[in-house]
Amino acid sequence: MTEKRAPTRIQKKNRATILEAALEVFSQHGFRGATVDQIANAAGLSKPNLLYYFPSKDAIFTALLSGLLDTWLAPLQAMDPNGDPMEEILSYMQRKLQMSRDFPRESRLFANEIVQGAPRILDILSTDLKDLVDEKARVLRQWMDQGKIAPMHPHHLLFSIWSLTQHYADFDAQVQVLMDGEDPYEAAPEFLETLFRRMLTP
Amino acid sequence: MTEKRAPTRIQKKNRATILEAALEVFSQHGFRGATVDQIANAAGLSKPNLLYYFPSKDAIFTALLSGLLDTWLAPLQAMDPNGDPMEEILSYMQRKLQMSRDFPRESRLFANEIVQGAPRILDILSTDLKDLVDEKARVLRQWMDQGKIAPMHPHHLLFSIWSLTQHYADFDAQVQVLMDGEDPYEAAPEFLETLFRRMLTP
DNA sequence: GTCTATACGCTGATAGAC
DNA sequence: GTCTATCAGCGTATAGAC
Numbered sequence: 001m002t003e004k005r006a007p008t009r010i011q012k013k014n015r016a017t018i019l020e021a022a023l024e025v026f027s028q029h030g031f032r033g034a035t036v037d038q039i040a041n042a043a044g045l046s047k048p049n050l051l052y053y054f055p056s057k058d059a060i061f062t063a064l065l066s067g068l069l070d071t072w073l074a075p076l077q078a079m080d081p082n083g084d085p086m087e088e089i090l091s092y093m094q095r096k097l098q099m100s101r102d103f104p105r106e107s108r109l110f111a112n113e114i115v116q117g118a119p120r121i122l123d124i125l126s127t128d129l130k131d132l133v134d135e136k137a138r139v140l141r142q143w144m145d146q147g148k149i150a151p152m153h154p155h156h157l158l159f160s161i162w163s164l165t166q167h168y169a170d171f172d173a174q175v176q177v178l179m180d181g182e183d184p185y186e187a188a189p190e191f192l193e194t195l196f197r198r199m200l201t202p
Numbered sequence: 203m204t205e206k207r208a209p210t211r212i213q214k215k216n217r218a219t220i221l222e223a224a225l226e227v228f229s230q231h232g233f234r235g236a237t238v239d240q241i242a243n244a245a246g247l248s249k250p251n252l253l254y255y256f257p258s259k260d261a262i263f264t265a266l267l268s269g270l271l272d273t274w275l276a277p278l279q280a281m282d283p284n285g286d287p288m289e290e291i292l293s294y295m296q297r298k299l300q301m302s303r304d305f306p307r308e309s310r311l312f313a314n315e316i317v318q319g320a321p322r323i324l325d326i327l328s329t330d331l332k333d334l335v336d337e338k339a340r341v342l343r344q345w346m347d348q349g350k351i352a353p354m355h356p357h358h359l360l361f362s363i364w365s366l367t368q369h370y371a372d373f374d375a376q377v378q379v380l381m382d383g384e385d386p387y388e389a390a391p392e393f394l395e396t397l398f399r400r401m402l403t404p
Numbered sequence: 405g406t407c408t409a410t411a412c413g414c415t416g417a418t419a420g421a422c
Numbered sequence: 423g424t425c426t427a428t429c430a431g432c433g434t435a436t437a438g439a440c
Contacts, residue, residue: 010405029318033234035433049406051435108317111373115313116231118375126379133380155381156393163369167361171313173320177328178335179357191358198400212423238416251424253417411436422425 015053018043019067022060027105030112031061031120058120065121068106073132075099076158081139085148086200089140093161093196094189100169101185107169133158149200160199164192217255220245221269224262229307232314233263233322260322267323270308275334277301278360283341287350288402291342295363295398296391302371303387309371335360351402362401366394 007015021042025034036057040050054060075095079088100107113121137154144151168175168184175184209217223244227236238259242252256262277297281290302309315323339356346353370377370386377386 014405030232030235030314033232033318036435037433046407047434048408048436052405055435057434111317112232112314114373114376115310115317116235118379122375122379125376129376130380152396153389153393156386156389159369159373159377159386160366160393160397163365163373164362167365171316171361171365173324174316174327174331175361177320177324178332184358184361187355187358191355191362194354195362195397195401198403199397201400216423237414239414248425249416250418250426254423257417259416405440407438407440409437409439411434413432413434415432416430418429419427420425421427422423 011053014043014045015063018045018050018053018060019064022064023068023105023109026061026064027109027112030116031057036060061120064109065124068109069124069128071103072099072106072110073129076132076136079136079139081142085143085146086197089149089157089161089200090193090196093165093192096161096165097168097185097188097192100165100167104169104172107166111166111170147202150202152199161196164195213255216245216247217265220247220252220255220262221266224266225270225307225311228263228266229311229314232318233259238262263322266311267326270311271326271330273305274301274308274312275330278334278338281338281341283344287345287348288399291351291359291363291402292395292398295367295394298363298367299370299387299390299394302367302369306371306374309368310374313368313372349404352404354401363398366397 018039021039022034024042025038028034029038034057036047036050039060040047043050054063075092078095079092110121113119114125118125133155137158140149140154140157143149144154168188220241223241224236226244227240230236231240236259238252239249241262242249245252256265277294280297281294312323315321316327320327335357339360342351342356342359345351346356370390
């Protein structure tokens with residue numbers, strides 16, 4: 001009599017390997033453009049074997065996203081309402097920039113989905129992300145009311161942090177071509193530090 | 203004896219209708235995610251009939267891109283080396299913002315491709331776009347050397363204009379969700395005007 | 405758990421009637 | 423020029439042997 005058991009070490013390892021491969025493929029081709037074959041190859045498994053661990057392509061994608069969500073929202077989560085406003089915002093921005101450098105595939109994974117209308121992650125955006133953004137927008141507004149930073153639309157401020165930092169990951173192909181192979185992350189930290197310091201100074 | 207003729211009015215109109223439909227579909231789903239059927243439906247034609255006007259899916263995409271290129275590069279082209287530096291950059295930025303509002307599909311069409319590594323437009327990027335960017339980067343550097351605007355990395359300045367303005371088109375799905383249906387373009391022009399004025403002031 | 409074989413729908417593209 | 427019919431190939435997913 002067979003029953004459900006806790007996943008073995010091998011199962012855990014295989015699932016992790018598959019999700020790593022899925023991140024690679026989904027982030028490069030988008031959901032529709034990615035094939036189970038590509039993911040299986042990247043994971044070093046046969047296609048049916050992969051589908052033994054995950055019931056469908058959709059399931060792989062969903063598992064990948066939900067596993068990534070915490071990591072992805074962590075930088076904003078960590079913005080401390082009790083810290084120094086200017087430093088909190090600047091270090092949040094730098095954390096986001098580091099994520100673009102260190103986790104470009106994760107950035108492109110989300111970018112791919114959102115550009116296409118976020119059909120598979122609209123739920124996450126309108127719950128988890130929205131709650132977090134609303135909360136942090138209130139913090140930003142407080143800081144502005146207290147005169148700690150220049151007054152502006154909090155949401156647009158957040159958008160500006162996201163777009164400026166994620167650009168280096170999401171549009172890397174273009175950045176590479178236009179900069180002749182110069183590493184954009186060499187100048188970006190100081191460039192953005194100056195930009196935001198000027199922008200936020202009351 | 204049949205020969206090649208100049209396209210008739212009907213042919214021209216149908217090609218235009220197809221390209222309009224293709225823009226709609228490609229910009230939403232990306233090249234791989236779009237299907238010829240979808241485009242044909244959106245254009246009000248049967249699939250074989252569409253393939254009478256364009257030999258392949260690739261051909262539709264290519265025709266669409268090359269027709270769009272001039273329009274897409276026009277805002278940067280129009281930045282005048284002999285104008286007032288601050289005003290030239292600010293109005294370039296505002297033109298880009300208007301393009302995001304008025305032509306979001308065009309923006310997402312390029313965004314989709316670039317996020318996925320720009321496999322089909324890397325040529326265009328590394329020739330037409332690169333030449334234009336190099337030229338305008340020299341202009342920006344001159345302005346900085348003359349002390350007209352604050353000194354910074356010209357390429358990163360251009361990236362910042364692109365990312366901040368295109369964000370509203372490319373990530374519209376996310377922006378809509380997070381702003382509760384508030385129109386982002388209500389506050390964006392002034393927000394970005396202030397941002398760049400502070401950033402560029404020497 | 406992992407494989408081979410295969411079912412089956414969808415997609416790009418063509419043939420040929422009208 | 424436009425249609426119906428159709429094909430070959432790919433892609434997801436399943437069956438069943440080992």
